[in-house]
Amino acid sequence: MRKNKLSFQERAGSLQEECLCFCEEASREAMFQAPIELPEGFVIDPAEAVTNVTWNADSLSCVSERCFIETGPEPDEIAVQFAVRLQGTVTLLVSVSPVRNQYGQGNGAVSVIHSAEIDQVVYYSDEPDDCPDFSDIRIENLVVVPPFYGSPLSVTGTIVLVPEPDQRSYVFTANSGDSTVSVIDTEVNTLVSNISLSDIPTDLGVTLDKAYTYVLHGNANLVSIINNETLTVTQTTPLAGAPRKIQFETGGEFAYILAGGSSIYEINISSQTITNTFTVSPAADDFALDPNGQFFYTTNSGIWVVNKYDIKTGQLIDRLSNLETPNVIETPLIGDFAYLENGELRPNVVSVIDLTTFSKSSQINRLFDGLITIVFSDDGTRAFFLEPFPENLTVVDTAQHTMITTASLPGASDIAVTPDNQYIYAAQPDDNTVTVYRTSDYTAVSVIPVGTGPAAIAM
Template sequence: MRKNKLSFKEKAEAAQEECLCFCEEEASREAMFQAPIELPEGFVVDPAEAVASVTWNADSLSCVSERCLIQTGPEPDEVGVQFAVRLQGTVTLLVSVSPVRNQYGQGDGAVSVIHNAEIDQVVCYSDEPEDCPDISDITIENLVVVPPFYGSPLSVTGTIVLVPEPEPVYAFTANPNDQSVSVIDTNTHAVVTTIALPYRPTDIEVTPDKSAVFVLHFNNNVISVIDYDTLTVTASIMLDQPPRSIKCIPNHEFAYVFAGTEIYVIGIDTLAVDRSIPVEGFDVAIDPNGLFAYVLNFGLVQKVDLSTGEVIGTIERELIVLSIETNWPERYAYVLEQEFLFNYLTVIDLNTFTISITQGLEPDDQYEMFTSGSEVYLLENYTGNLYSVSPNGAGVIGNVPQPASSFAFTPNGEFLYATHFLEQNITVYNTDDYSVETIISLGVSPGAIAI
């Protein structure tokens, strides 16, 4: 979580002028209620069959953002500012119970009461001063009809969900030495679980619909499939050759696995090999339309029809082509190239399959290119400069000084996760300024990462 960091003097002045205190109030996204139901004389409700329903109005609720201090480190002066998001006011509930019958068991009516639930609580803490929830997202859950008890009337209890819990967005790391996958909740930067695998994982990818995680086992010609919801291994896909890399495209039903001298087209829903396409090369990218593959083979970039396997276009390069990526939905391919000590980024327009631009990069350095979500990035290994890649070329967006095995951005672009194999941890960078947000200790050595 990002912190608004202050100097010691600023902290003291802020605390004195605004009476800031530490963010010690417990945040709760829910509020309980109990609404008594007075039945008209001569009518009864059988609690065993009674059903409750509630409608509500939260127009009188308001949101207040209160600044408070939070400890950011072990030293007394390591303090930052956060904002306590407080909801105040009344939620008006119309609570109904049915069936209501007369004393002879006749009828099928209902009885309703209006109940006011008073709200005054911190629902969450935020880094933003105006980060208030949408009141229209309120829901009512866990309705229970409570029978009369020692003179108390019939009542209905329930939970007002003021702010829904954020859906977990997981990061998955392939841990080859431990034959496992670590799962991290990127909302909290906490390790959720570690999933045991039958073989050493060498690469990993999350399907765009977040239904499954594909884990490649290069040495065993196998792909393990992890269910995204249950976080368990649910299937294995056998291949004839060792899988090197995997690509997925949003809104497409297939995953594309480059293995040996084949591209295996695998159904995401069926978890079966639909077909395989023979290719010759050492790196592959998939067209965002899913119809073509682009294969690097020494000084060549070849366009391959994924239906027939036919090579339908070739771009010859005098430079050494190193790696290739595509981005979605724009139809461009990016090729990292090298000539002696010089580095280049070449952009290919896939609509015409022609070179758009070639950009010179810093010489005497090593670069690696990777995709995260729908974006393509370059990392300059020696300096740690991180580039965003677009059809206009590459531009520096930040600096990541510590070398890492693999990188992935969170879907909202707020954080960059970097795995460190020897240190057995993940560094989480805040993309506002690429400062270190936190370090996640795994206890195992992570390689590839996917979010």
């Protein structure tokens, strides 16, 4: 969505010219409750009742209202938007059947005309004439409510005034060279926004429901949170140490951030607040979450240990101390294993850790000269190992833990994989670009200019 930022002076001038308020909350739905009086001597059993609703929205109209919307954390980071408001009446013909007499005989129906008054903002737009198509209105969630305390039988439901838009799929890059996050629309592989940040972004991650992007600022001990619908920064959270890596638990409720090596922060995604802080000892080089949401794991290459902690209490549960210099560790969203890069002298191995027994079960059939990252596909069937050298991508079948193929992604610092496993987006900081590769043959199909120095990428 396009945003036209205003300076403080421009905002003040606009306020003098016309009274603009900050945008109110929008809702695409309206609830209704239609009471139904039954003829004397007749009854409806709510357990078997069937309802039908038809509607008419001829008296409904659309108006557009200008208002301010916040585009960032600073007071002068605002923009003018057009609030699309629906006003008028939706007339409902509500029918309920079967209607029977007191002896359980009959199979009739009873109907009532109910008027639902509408006066609400349904969404925001950059365009002043962007009104919805009233033919898209739907009636959902119909429930027959039995009489109680003298109230008549009634039918409740939801009028869906405007259907939810299809969620757009974005790729985000953390650009350390100009302190921005670039946003790519994956449907057309085009840059749609460069979001300015107060500090240098060093890493980032997207919540599992795709609603927010968490941006780590390793130089400033901060985490910025971007609303992926408005593409604006909505929250900045300070930490006691430099954030280094972010993970999201499979339940979708919490984000976990490794900061300063010795702390794991738990952030409630809904409230965007820190709900717990765990101290890990020794300090961690890397960490990963258990796919079942019960534990987290840390590595320390200095004393050759992998620790297992309870994610609810932060208590140390178990440890592995028989693997040389454990470094990068990663787990899939679905599975019972972790991949761990370890080895005292390069090239290194990638060990397969059985999380059920918390022991090494096997290793990948290839040696690696220092991994940048390990990325799993959403379905957990593939893993992608990225190295910093020419033939730098290794694709692994996670069912057999065996290498499938290798490919070259020149200059890639990080990668993101589409949910259907058909494309890889590679961030290239030296070229200020993101290249899209087709996974059927690993050929480049698109090159997208982004901000300066895209060091990390997420989808």
